[in-house]
Amino acid sequence: MSTINELRVGVVGVGQRAALAEYAQRPGYARVVSCADPTERGQADARRLFGQDVTVHDDHRAMADDDLDAVFICTPDHIHTEPVLHFLKAGVAVFVEKPLAISVEDCDEMLAAAKEHGTRLYVGHNLRHLPVLRAMRALIDDGAIGSLRAVWCRHFVGHGGDYYFKDWHAERAKTTGLLLQKGAHDIDVIHWLAGGYSRQVTGLGALTVYGENPHRRSAADGPGTQRMPEWFDLEAWPPARLRDLNPTIDVEDLSMLTVRLDNGVFASYQQCHYTPDYWRNYTVIGDAGRLENFGDGLEGDAPLVRVWNARRSGYRVEADVTVEIGPGDAERHGGADERLVAEFLRFAAEGGRTETSPVAAREAVAAGVAATVSMRDGGRPVAVPAVDPELAAYFAGHQRAR
Numbered sequence: 001m002s003t004i005n006e007l008r009v010g011v012v013g014v015g016q017r018a019a020l021a022e023y024a025q026r027p028g029y030a031r032v033v034s035c036a037d038p039t040e041r042g043q044a045d046a047r048r049l050f051g052q053d054v055t056v057h058d059d060h061r062a063m064a065d066d067d068l069d070a071v072f073i074c075t076p077d078h079i080h081t082e083p084v085l086h087f088l089k090a091g092v093a094v095f096v097e098k099p100l101a102i103s104v105e106d107c108d109e110m111l112a113a114a115k116e117h118g119t120r121l122y123v124g125h126n127l128r129h130l131p132v133l134r135a136m137r138a139l140i141d142d143g144a145i146g147s148l149r150a151v152w153c154r155h156f157v158g159h160g161g162d163y164y165f166k167d168w169h170a171e172r173a174k175t176t177g178l179l180l181q182k183g184a185h186d187i188d189v190i191h192w193l194a195g196g197y198s199r200q201v202t203g204l205g206a207l208t209v210y211g212e213n214p215h216r217r218s219a220a221d222g223p224g225t226q227r228m229p230e231w232f233d234l235e236a237w238p239p240a241r242l243r244d245l246n247p248t249i250d251v252e253d254l255s256m257l258t259v260r261l262d263n264g265v266f267a268s269y270q271q272c273h274y275t276p277d278y279w280r281n282y283t284v285i286g287d288a289g290r291l292e293n294f295g296d297g298l299e300g301d302a303p304l305v306r307v308w309n310a311r312r313s314g315y316r317v318e319a320d321v322t323v324e325i326g327p328g329d330a331e332r333h334g335g336a337d338e339r340l341v342a343e344f345l346r347f348a349a350e351g352g353r354t355e356t357s358p359v360a361a362r363e364a365v366a367a368g369v370a371a372t373v374s375m376r377d378g379g380r381p382v383a384v385p386a387v388d389p390e391l392a393a394y395f396a397g398h399q400r401a402r
């Protein structure tokens with residue numbers, strides 16, 4: 001740690017997501033002082049986002065002289081592992097974006113390195129800070145639906161074509177697949193709501209719409225300098241009319257998984273990248289009730305959670321309990337991002353308990369990888385390997401060596 005009280009913060013990978021680190025600009029408490037990105041665009045964005053005084057490098061290894069206390073890793077998914085290991089070894093507290101990695105082996109290597117070097121590791125599963133999901137979790141914890149038995153999540157990725165089929169997200173080599181890339185959020189939420197981890201999964205899915213679209217960028221043009229908001233086009237409807245798709249598209253645009261958790265809960269998750277609307281719907285069923293969200297607050301909407309738990313009936317719109325959640329901040333994931341960064345900075349500075357969990361992040365990757373294997377092999381059941389118990393114990397103790 002630096003000798004002054006203000007945390008010196010770095011950012012590696014200054015793309016679309018790096019704006020998250022603006023929440024770390026808290027004079028007297030934390031300040032972004034150094035960034036690394038190999039591209040001119042990323043380096044220009046570093047100065048635009050964090051000020052002209054920020055030191056800008058083209059390689060994270062050059063940040064060694066910047067005396068960092070904490071670093072945000074916001075590179076594409078397949079480029080998380082190397083910088084994470086580098087900073088863990090250097091003793092710099094790491095925030096890494098979800099998914100932790102695109103393979104279980106890489107996740108386990110990162111967990112082991114955090115333990116070996118005693119350096120704090122934090123994974124940016126921001127949905128654990130989303131108000132509507134926190135309200136659902138509180139209702140479950142309060143016993144509103146009895147003992148939890150099933151979690152079903154339907155994920156309508158309405159802007160999927162723009163978000164996931166125009167850049168690296170569309171390539172297996174860079175994501176493994178979208179059931180992991182995008183699904184890691186909800187697999188983690190399913191685990192968090194249910195209080196267990198996936199141990200056996202099946203997956204099904206295919207490339208059903210975007211594979212037929214011939215309007216691809218030329219591979220010779222390279223990845224380009226645009227960021228996602230610059231190519232986003234709400235007017236392109238139906239999604240088959242989208243243009244300038246990624247030259248390689250080999251991930252699925254429709255996928256689903258079913259899963260048995262280690263505590264006997266059953267869950268399912270369905271993801272579609274061309275629905276007209278963009279939100280996620282959770283139905284959580286216990287042995288004495290059911291709850292469901294309507295809206296999720298991620299697009300500035302004001303969601304409701306409805307709980308049916310007082311009597312049996314036919315179809316009934318009015319629930320026995322309705323919880324109203326205020327409107328979310330559409331720009332910053334319903335307000336979840338600000339809470340996420342605040343938690344990371346506190347953890348980097350002081351340690352202690354956090355809402356997000358590196359082991360849970362690894363378990364989300366493990367389930368997503370297994371479901372992808374299953375999906376690409378006829379939907380056969382695939383076992384999900386559990387994390388090393390010694391690593392699990394270290395992280396359960398909030399990353400304090402015994």
Ligand SMILES: NC(=O)c1ccc[n+]([C@@H]2O[C@H](COP(=O)([O-])OP(=O)(O)OC[C@H]3O[C@@H](n4cnc5c(N)ncnc54)[C@H](O)[C@@H]3O)[C@@H](O)[C@H]2O)c1
Nearest residue numbers: 013014015016017036037038039042074075076077097098
């Ligand atoms: N939690 C969330 O809600 C959320 C939302 C969006 C993205 N993400 C995650 O954030 C990460 C970044 O996504 P993005 O949308 O910003 O991607 P992006 O493509 O917009 O930006 C990635 C940046 O990393 C840079 N980069 C590539 N290789 C690098 C290297 N070796 N060293 C340093 N920089 C390098 C690129 O030049 C680019 O500027 C991904 O892991 C993604 O899954 C999470």
